[in-house]
Amino acid sequence: MAATPALKDTRTLRGRQLAAHVTALTAPRPGYRPLARAIRTLLLDGRIPLRTRLPAERELAVALEVSRATITAAYDLLRESGYAVSRRGAGTWTELPTGANPSNVARYQAPDGVIDLAMAAPDAPAAELAAAFELAGPELARHAATTGYHPLGLPELRAAVAERYTRRGLPTLPDQILITTGAQSAVSLVVNLIGRPGDRALVESPSYPNGLDAVRHAGLRLTPVPVSEDGWDSELLHCALRRTAPRLAYLIPDFHNPTGELMSADRRAGLLRAARGTGTWLLIDETLAEIALDAPAPAPFVSLAHRGESEQIVTVGSLSKTHWGGLRIGWVRAGSRLITELAALRVHVDLAPSLVDQLLAKALLPGMDEVLRTRLHQLRERRDALAAALGRHLPRWRWRTPPGGLCLWVDLGAPVAGALARAARTHGVSIEPGSRFAADPGTHEHRLRLPFVREPEVLEEGVRRLAATLDAGLPVFTGEPGRPHWVA
16 A cells, blocks of 8 residues: 655645545545544644645645535634634645644643553652662762763763663674663654655554654655564565665564564564665664563564674664653664764754763663563563453454563454544543554554553453443544544
């Protein structure tokens, strides 16, 4: 399937671009009210940038196969509600009314009384975090006499991350490590350094939404390849590489988010050869690589590369899934020259990561194996508890038990995930539909990602509320925005 053109910040949207995304939220030929609601939803979701010119009325009417009067009425409704503004001789531009927040700045925690089954983010290991604070305190006092700026990262932390890679089977030097403000920052930096607007980027579908958004917002054109219950289809993957010769490929081979699949060694080796043949940079997201529940934790992807194959492989990781999302520490592992170039780029974005967080991370890394032993045992119990709750309350749903990761990728049997997510909020549970993880708009509507990071009793009650939502019936979609779309 050809990739739908990404809505990128070129200041002007084309009719076919907007039409492709609108029809994923509405009927193929929407009326003016559903059309206005769809554009508003896309704007709040960040898929249409602010202060961007919308397509001319005639152009969008042709693309959607509706009357020009329908487009005129939809634009009028957007202007009346504050989501668009017209400039004489300059067309209609996107805007936000006072008090409206796009989803990437909205609250991304479920409000009181709502069970959060959307975020795949575990709680912090409290005892270890407290001990890390005690260790970091004196060091922070010592650093207080300095500027505190380390654009490449605190040297001691870079050495600790390099040592972790070496212990996992990939000899690494500190100058091959860049410390970032979480893995998301790492992905964004790499994509913006390597890619240029208009370049092709191969991505998985489904995939991590924030990673896909980073690629889209850099202006790259997505070439999706499927990840199914059988994992990656090597023939499709290699064919996509040969056919499009993408500038880069963003991949999650280790306990893939959201499916939990683990790429085999043979498929990794084949991917390395294929990418080398097309000159494609591989951006490997190993954020979940050590969340190994029923399989050994894999060696770093690049450790399988032969001589000459590792030059265009960049790895990102973080402490968000192994430890805590509130600890905003991630990293890039690459060649030392690329690390220097990334550091030069990051100075324009956030100058340097928080020194306090880096000192905490430095204190936590030596005890990482012990944290993982406790964490993995807890996650296995919670995965089993979620599966048991689904079996009791929603026996028609199907899933495959993943060998690692933090989620079940559930098949609902019908394309109702979006409607279920909207209705579930009124029953006190927050979920993310499968379409949020899609590279193509409108796909994976029959899927739901359900994390198993909460306590068993909370998972039980959350599933019970989902069952109650279905029993009450799903309302017709009104397109009303307001639900946050920040996803961990």
